[in-house]
Amino acid sequence: MTETIDRLTIRRPDDWHLHLRDGAMMAAVAPESARHFARAIIMPNLVPPVVTAADAEAYRARILAALPPGSGFTPLMTLYLTEETDPEDVARAAASGLVTAVKLYPAGATTNSASGVRDFDRVRGVLERMAEIGLPLCVHGEVTDAEVDIFDREAVFIERVLEPIRRATPGLRVVLEHVTTAEGVAYVRAGGADIAATITAHHLVINRNHILAGGIRPHYYCLPVAKRETHRLALVEAATSGESPFFLGTDSAPHPDQAKLAPCGCAGCFTAPNALSVVAEVFEAAGALDRLEAFTSLNGPAFYRLPPNEARITLTKGAPVPYPARIETGAGPVTVFDPGFPLHWRVEA
Numbered sequence: 001m002t003e004t005i006d007r008l009t010i011r012r013p014d015d016w017h018l019h020l021r022d023g024a025m026m027a028a029v030a031p032e033s034a035r036h037f038a039r040a041i042i043m044p045n046l047v048p049p050v051v052t053a054a055d056a057e058a059y060r061a062r063i064l065a066a067l068p069p070g071s072g073f074t075p076l077m078t079l080y081l082t083e084e085t086d087p088e089d090v091a092r093a094a095a096s097g098l099v100t101a102v103k104l105y106p107a108g109a110t111t112n113s114a115s116g117v118r119d120f121d122r123v124r125g126v127l128e129r130m131a132e133i134g135l136p137l138c139v140h141g142e143v144t145d146a147e148v149d150i151f152d153r154e155a156v157f158i159e160r161v162l163e164p165i166r167r168a169t170p171g172l173r174v175v176l177e178h179v180t181t182a183e184g185v186a187y188v189r190a191g192g193a194d195i196a197a198t199i200t201a202h203h204l205v206i207n208r209n210h211i212l213a214g215g216i217r218p219h220y221y222c223l224p225v226a227k228r229e230t231h232r233l234a235l236v237e238a239a240t241s242g243e244s245p246f247f248l249g250t251d252s253a254p255h256p257d258q259a260k261l262a263p264c265g266c267a268g269c270f271t272a273p274n275a276l277s278v279v280a281e282v283f284e285a286a287g288a289l290d291r292l293e294a295f296t297s298l299n300g301p302a303f304y305r306l307p308p309n310e311a312r313i314t315l316t317k318g319a320p321v322p323y324p325a326r327i328e329t330g331a332g333p334v335t336v337f338d339p340g341f342p343l344h345w346r347v348e349a
């Protein structure tokens with residue numbers, strides 16, 4: 001006889017990859033993440049980007065001001081790595097506790113990445129300093145070479161960029177963000193204690209057909225772009241394995257609908273309102289609800305050398321969970337990710 005679980009209490013999750021944006025957009029989306037998550041790694045790809053410790057301090061203050069009163073949400077700040085980044089500014093920001101990681105965007109790889117790195121030799125000093133102090137480098141792992149097929153850009157990045165950087169910088173701690181391929185999963189698995197990967201909710205449920213078959217669906221377009229079904233299955237297997245290097249980073253990336261539904265639409269899926277319900281559905285289907293807490297609440301803090309949250313949340317299973325099709329923001333409406341199937345796991349208030 002199989003026992004059906006319809007109630008699950010776990011440590012409060014964290015989101016290890018989140019875009020909160022700024023201004024009117026942030027005011028609308030920050031409460032959506034604060035509702036379910038205790039902490040989040042805040043991506044620095046604003047325009048202009050969060051480059052210095054002073055930028056991060058000011059951005060952190062704006063985030064805290066945008067949170068609902070009484071919210072216990074803690075933004076974990078990151079610095080955007082540029083070829084001009086000063087290793088000492090990074091080290092000071094880490095020592096003071098202001099900054100939890102540094103983010104590497106290859107120039108041109110994704111939304112707001114124009115100030116990213118072109119010549120990896122020019123950031124060697126920063127990476128060496130980070131290895132010394134144990135500060136993690138979060139990586140958008142795609143090459144930008146126009147010759148490389150967009151579906152191959154993650155696998156090629158690992159071989160041509162990530163592995164050489166790691167060889168040249170022993171001890172550098174790396175998070176391969178929003179991993180989307182079986183190659184990425186295998187690389188992280190074989191990579192030892194200094195590498196981990198975030199996995200998004202949306203990459204656990206969509207493959208490239210969702211974007212392109214039967215009509216083009218801009219709300220499923222994000223970077224790295226969703227790959228073939230075999231890759232999605234590898235991501236589900238990794239996430240639900242409970243293995244320590246894999247943890248949730250939603251990459252919730254809001255864009256106003258008018259910027260998504262355009263001849264050249266932006267990359268990013270807005271998943272903050274329903275990411276946990278999506279992830280719970282995936283774990284249930286895989287028969288892995290007993291490993292949900294590892295993925296959402298334990299493996300991330302362990303890699304970042306932070307204590308797991310003491311608070312708990314309870315998920316209950318029942319009638320389909322309502323969530324809005326879009327939320328209104330001062331920057332225009334933002335469509336909420338639709339996994340294409342009903343969600344039954346609700347996070348209790």
Ligand SMILES: NC(=O)N[C@@H](CC(=O)O)C(=O)O
Binds near residue numbers: 222269
């Ligand atoms: N994931 C995305 O498709 N978009 C992100 C950037 C990123 O995380 O690459 C964004 O900032 O919109």
Ligand SMILES: [Zn+2]
Binds near residue numbers: 178
């Ligand atoms: Zn990215």
Ligand SMILES: [Zn+2]
Binds near residue numbers: 017018019043253
């Ligand atoms: Zn992102």
